[in-house]
Structure formats: C-alpha cells, structure tokens
Amino acid sequence: MGKAGIAVWRLSGPASGEILDRLSGGRPRPQARRATHRYLVTPEGALLDDGLVLWFPGPASATGEDMVELHLHGSLAVARALPPILSNLGARAAMPGEFTLRGFHHGKMSLLAVEGLAALLDSETEAQRRQAMRTLSGEGSAQVARWRAHLLRARAVLESAIDFPDEEDIPAQIAEEVRPALVALYGELQTALAEAKDARRLREGIEVAIIGPPNAGKSTLLNALLKEDRALVSSLPGTTRDIVSARLEIGGRVVEILDTAGIREATTDDIERAGVERSRDAAARADLVIACSPAGAPPPAIDTDAQILAVATKADEGRAASDPRLAISVHSGANWDRFLTAFTEAVLALGGGGLFAYERQRLLIGEAATAVERILAADLADPELLAEQVRAIGHTLDALTGKIGTEDILGEIFSAFCIGK
Ligand code: GDP
Numbered sequence: 001m002g003k004a005g006i007a008v009w010r011l012s013g014p015a016s017g018e019i020l021d022r023l024s025g026g027r028p029r030p031q032a033r034r035a036t037h038r039y040l041v042t043p044e045g046a047l048l049d050d051g052l053v054l055w056f057p058g059p060a061s062a063t064g065e066d067m068v069e070l071h072l073h074g075s076l077a078v079a080r081a082l083p084p085i086l087s088n089l090g091a092r093a094a095m096p097g098e099f100t101l102r103g104f105h106h107g108k109m110s111l112l113a114v115e116g117l118a119a120l121l122d123s124e125t126e127a128q129r130r131q132a133m134r135t136l137s138g139e140g141s142a143q144v145a146r147w148r149a150h151l152l153r154a155r156a157v158l159e160s161a162i163d164f165p166d167e168e169d170i171p172a173q174i175a176e177e178v179r180p181a182l183v184a185l186y187g188e189l190q191t192a193l194a195e196a197k198d199a200r201r202l203r204e205g206i207e208v209a210i211i212g213p214p215n216a217g218k219s220t221l222l223n224a225l226l227k228e229d230r231a232l233v234s235s236l237p238g239t240t241r242d243i244v245s246a247r248l249e250i251g252g253r254v255v256e257i258l259d260t261a262g263i264r265e266a267t268t269d270d271i272e273r274a275g276v277e278r279s280r281d282a283a284a285r286a287d288l289v290i291a292c293s294p295a296g297a298p299p300p301a302i303d304t305d306a307q308i309l310a311v312a313t314k315a316d317e318g319r320a321a322s323d324p325r326l327a328i329s330v331h332s333g334a335n336w337d338r339f340l341t342a343f344t345e346a347v348l349a350l351g352g353g354g355l356f357a358y359e360r361q362r363l364l365i366g367e368a369a370t371a372v373e374r375i376l377a378a379d380l381a382d383p384e385l386l387a388e389q390v391r392a393i394g395h396t397l398d399a400l401t402g403k404i405g406t407e408d409i410l411g412e413i414f415s416a417f418c419i420g421k
Contacts, residue, residue, distance in 0.1 A: 001076065001079050001080075002074075002076075003074060003075070003076060004074030005073075005074050006051075006071055006072070006073065006074050007071075007072050007073065007074040007075075007078070007079060008069055008070070008071050008072075009069065009070040009071075009072065009082065009086075010067065010068070010069055010094075010099060011067060011068040011069075011070075011086070011091060012061075012062075012063040012065045012066070012067045012094075012099055012102060013065050013066065013091075014065065014066055015089070015090045015091070016065070016066040016067055016068040017029060017055065017057070017066050017068065018089075019068065019086065019089045019090065019091060020053060020055060020068045020070075022043065022089055023038075023040045023041065023048075023053075023070070023085075023089075024038045024039075024040065024041075024053070025039065025040075025041040025045065027039075029055055030053060030054070030055050031055070032055055032056065032057050033054065033055070033056060034054070034055075035052040035053075035054055035071070036052065036053055036054070036055075037050065037051075037052060037053075038050065038051070038052075038053045040053075040070070040072070042081075042085055043085065043088060043089070048078070048081060048082070048085070049072045049073055049075075049078045050072075051070060051071045051072040051073065052070075052071040053068065053069065053070050053071070054068065054069040054071075055067075055068060056068070056069070058106075059106065062099065062103055062108065063099055063102040063103045063106060063108065064102065064103060064105075064106025064107065064108050065102060065106065070082075095414075096414060096415060096417045096418055096421070097413075097414035097415070097417025097418075097421055098414070099421060100114055100117060100414065100417060100421055101410065101414050104402065104410075110138075110140070110141045110401040110402050110403075111400070111401055111402025111413070112135055112140035112141050112144070112361070112400065112401055112402070113135065113136050113137075113138060113140070113141065114402070114413060114414075115135060115357075115358050115360075115361070115413065116132050116133070116134070116135030116136030116137075116140065117132075117136050117421075118413065118417065119131065119132035119135065119136075119203055119357060119358075120132035120133060120136055121417070121418070121421065122203075124249070124254055125249055125252050125253060125254055126252050127202055127252045127253055128202060128203060128254065131199065131202050131203065131353070131354075131355075131357060132203075134355060135355055135357070139355055140355045140356065140361075140401075141401055143192070143355060144397050144400055144401050146188070147185055147188060147189065147368075147397055148394065148397055150181045150182070150184050150185035150188075151181070151185065151390055151393060151394050151397070153181040154178045154181040154182055154390050155387060155390055155391070157174060157177045157178050157181075158174065158178060158383050158386055158387040158390065159387065161173075161174045161383040162383050162384055162387060174383055174386070175379070178386065179376070182372055182375060182376055183376065185372055185393075186369060186372045186373060186376065189365055189368055189369040189372065190369060192354075192355070192356055192365050193362065193365055193366060193369060195353060195354030195355070195356070196354055196356045196357070196361065196362040196365065197354075197362075198350065198353065198354045199353070199354030199355060199356055199357035200354075200357050200358070200359070200362070201287060201350055202253065202354070202357065203357040203358075204254075204357075205247065205253075205254035205255060205256045206253055206254070206255050206256065206287045206288060206347055206350050207256050207258065207282075207285060207286045207287050207288070208255055208256065208257045208258065208286060208287065208288045208289070208290060208347075209257075209258045209282040209283050209285075209286035209288075209289050209290070209306075210222055210257065210258065210259050210289075210290045210292065211282075211283050211289050211290070211291050211292070211300055211302055212291060212292040212293050212300045212313070213293055213297075213300060215294075216292050216293045216294060216297075216300075216313055217292065217294070217313035217314055217330065218259050218292060219244070219259055220313075220330045220331075221290070221292065221311075221313065221328075221330060222244065222246065222257060222259040224330045224336070225246075225248065225257065225343075226246055226248065228248075228340065244258070244259040245257060245258045245259070246259075250343065250344055250347045251344040251347050251348050253347050253348065253350075255347055258282045258286070280303070283302050283303070283304045283306070284303065284304050284305075284306075286304065286306045287306055287307070287350050288306055288307045288308075288309065288346055288347065288350060289302060289304055289306045289307070289308045289309070290309045290311055290343070291308050291309070291310050291311065292310075292311040292312070292313050293312065293313065294312065294313050294314045294317065294319070295312035295313065295314055295315050295317065295319045295320040295322075295323040295325075295327045296312075296319030296320070296322060296323055297312075299325065307346055307349070307350065309342060309343060309346050310325045310326070311325060311326050311327075311328055311339065312325040312326065312327040312328070313327075313328060313329070313330070314329055314331075315327035315328055315329040315332070315334045315335065316329040316331050316332040316334060317329075320334075326338060326339060326342060361400060364396055364397075364399055364400045365400065367396050368393050368396045368397060368400075371389065371392060371393050371396065372393060374389075375389050375390075
C-alpha cells in the first residue's frame with residue numbers, strides 16, 4: 001500500500017460481476033473489456049471514489065474466470081476503505097501468485113510460462129527480461145510441442161505394429177522407422193540441456209571469483225569494478241580475510257563478483273586458513289576466475305574448471321614488460337579499458353541464450369534424454385514394451401509444461417510471487 005496516481009484492484013471469481021454491479025450503485029455493467037467511467041459507492045450509498053472499471057467475463061480473461069478491474073485513485077484512504085467493502089460483498093484477499101495459479105489451472109498458461117513470468121518479475125537486466133519474455137510468450141511450450149511431435153511419430157509406428165502382431169518381419173521394420181524420430185528427439189534434448197546451464201547463468205547471475213595471493217590488489221580491483229557500474233551495485237561487507245561479494249551489471253549480464261582471501265600455501269593463522277579454504281571453494285564453484293598477481297610474480301595456482309582471465313596487477317611498478325599476461329594498474333589506469341573489454345567478452349561468452357533457465361526444467365529434460373538414450377541403446381524388438389517407454393517419455397514432457405503431476409511443486413513456484421500477480 002502506498003500513495004500513487006492510480007491503484008488497480010483486481011477481482012477474480014464467479015461473484016466478480018455482481019460485486020462490480022453493487023459498487024457501481026446499480027449502473028449497468030459495462031461492455032466486456034471496455035474501460036468505462038463509474039462512480040463507486042459504499043453499500044450504504046455514500047460516494048467512495050470515481051475511476052475506470054473493466055469487466056472481463058470468463059473464460060476469455062487472465063484467470064479464465066469472471067474478472068473485474070477497478071482503476072481507482074491511489075489514495076491511502078481509498079485503499080483502506082475498499083477492502084472491508086469488498087470483503088462484505090464476498091471477496092477475500094488473494095494469496096501470492098493466486099491470479100496466475102488460477103490462470104494456470106484453467107489452462108491459460110503452461111507451467112513454463114508461469115516460470116517465465118516469475119523470471120520476468122525478477123529480471124534486473126535487459127538480457128534477463130528478453131530471456132524471460134521468450135518463455136512467457138510460449139517459446140518453451142512450442143519447443144516441448146516439437147519434442148512431443150517426434151514421440152507421436154514413434155507411437156504411430158508402434159501402434160500399427162501392435163495392431164498387426166502376426167506379421168513376421170515387423171520388429172526389424174519398426175526399429176528402422178522408430179529410430180530416426182528418437183534420434184532426432186535425443187539430439188534436441190541434448191542441445192536444450194547444454195543451453196540450460198547458460199540460461200540459468202543468465203537468470204541467476206554469473207559467478208566470478210577474483211583469486212590471487214595476499215596484497216595482489218584484488219580488493220582494489222573489485223572496488224574499481226564497482227565504480228564502473230552504478231545500476232546494480234550492492235556489496236556485502238566483510239573483513240579483508242573474508243569473501244566480499246558484489247552484484248553488478250557487465251555487458252547487460254548480472255555478475256556476482258567474489259573477492260576472496262589470498263590463496264597462500266601454508267598459513268598458521270586459523271582464521272586466515274578458513275579464508276583460504278573458502279577462496280578455493282569460490283574458485284572451484286565460479287563460472288569465471290580472474291587470476292591475478294603483481295606483474296613479474298608467478299601467476300596463482302588454481303584448481304578450477306572455470307574460464308580463467310589471467311591478469312598482472314600493479315603494472316605501474318615497473319615489472320610489467322617481462323610479464324606475458326595482460327598487465328593492468330588500477331592506480332595509474334594502465335590497460336584498464338583493455339581489461340574491461342576482456343572481462344566483458346568473457347562474461348558474454350558464458351551466459352548465452354537458452355530457454356530452460358530453471359533447475360526443475362533441466363532435471364525433467366535430463367530425465368527424458370536419459371530415457372530416450374536407454375531405448376536407443378537396447379534393441380527395439382518388443383513393440384509393446386517400446387510403446388510403454390515412449391508413453392513414459394511423453395509423461396515427463398507433460399510434467400515439464402505442467403500438464404500433469406505438478407501439485408507438489410506448484411506451492412514452491414507460486415510462493416515466490418507477490419500478492420496481486
Ligand atoms: P588484496 O590483498 O589482494 O585484496 O590487495 P589490496 O587490493 O588490498 O592491495 C594491496 C596493496 O597494493 C594496497 O596497498 C594497494 O594500494 C596496492 N595496490 C593495489 N593496486 C595497485 C596498483 O595498481 N598499483 C600499485 N602500485 N599498488 C596497488
């Protein structure tokens with residue numbers, strides 16, 4: 001609740017139209033989906049506010065039910081006066097995400113689109129918004145429909161084989177006809193899985209760890225990066241021995257940078273040792289590691305599968321010429337632009353396209369891919385068994401779009417929504 005120019009009130013459910021009639025003080029119900037001016041009145045007949053009202057008869061509404069929108073003044077007094085009136089007329093406050101949930105139950109959106117909406121509401125950067133809109137607008141469901149078409153082809157062949165069980169040469173023929181559909185499906189599932197990691201990085205942010213010995217200039221580097229970005233910066237305080245993290249936007253991507261305690265082989269100080277352990281973990285987990293040490297010094301030894309951007313620091317101290325790495329100095333500004341370009345390129349190389357940005361989606365696609373792989377590895381001799389296996393893969397894909405078996409995960413998804421969505 002707050003002061004605003006306009007406040008939009010949404011009602012959904014079978015009593016919506018009647019509630020609108022009562023609030024309109026007996027004026028006729030507006031034409032469907034037409035913004036119409038109305039004075040709203042209390043049940044006692046006193047004037048409450050005036051504004052635009054909209055009537056969305058179901059099922060052609062966002063929730064699939066009868067819906068009403070009241071565009072009233074964003075006044076605190078109106079906002080306080082209206083809820084008890086609505087509740088007297090039979091309405092109650094919506095749960096977080098309940099409008100979307102009702103829309104989902106009435107087949108207005110797939111579960112993929114719901115997740116796209118959640119991602120859109122969370123999106124901070126342009127790239128995240130675009131990715132979310134692709135899923136929200138149905139690209140994910142269209143992709144799943146193409147996968148289902150491969151299965152349908154396989155099933156059509158199998159069912160005709162089951163209908164004519166006496167023909168001798170059917171098994172070999174089936175194998176020949178079913179295999180291409182399954183091979184195509186397998187390839188597409190694998191592509192989606194490969195992209196899922198990128199998609200998730202785009203949605204959640206790319207983890208970058210700055211690693212190097214103590215006094216390499218890591219904190220100085222992080223602080224200089226924070227100055228580059230004014231949009232997203234939020235840094236967590238910590239001691240010099242601990243990890244400090246900051247979220248910022250690099251090349252339109254959300255990047256989570258971890259500044260870590262210096263990696264040093266032997267240390268006697270317990271607290272410092274714990275810090276070094278954590279920095280090893282951070283390096284192992286990161287998507288990208290900025291590995292630095294002063295120019296002329298050996299680069300830090302790091303054990304990681306992440307991409308590494310090797311940097312020599314303190315280039316102003318005179319030992320940069322002999323160092324093969326990109327030598328930068330935060331103090332003098334030497335090579336700063338080149339460093340930023342290299343960093344941005346490394347970040348952009350990590351978070352690409354890909355539609356399936358949620359772990360739930362990745363797990364189900366992985367499950368389907370494994371099942372197809374298992375079928376392809378066995379000999380496709382028994383058409384009945386094969387038909388059963390193909391059906392099971394169809395169920396996995398239905399779970400992906402939310403057509404079946406989703407009650408347990410719905411709560412988890414919708415609890416992340418805000419009220420009124
Ligand atoms: P960290 O322990 O790796 O985080 O290193 P710091 O960022 O705390 O820096 C250690 C010391 O190196 C500080 O005294 C910094 O002022 C200094 N330093 C950082 N960057 C530069 C640089 O570009 N040139 C020079 N000459 N000194 C630097």
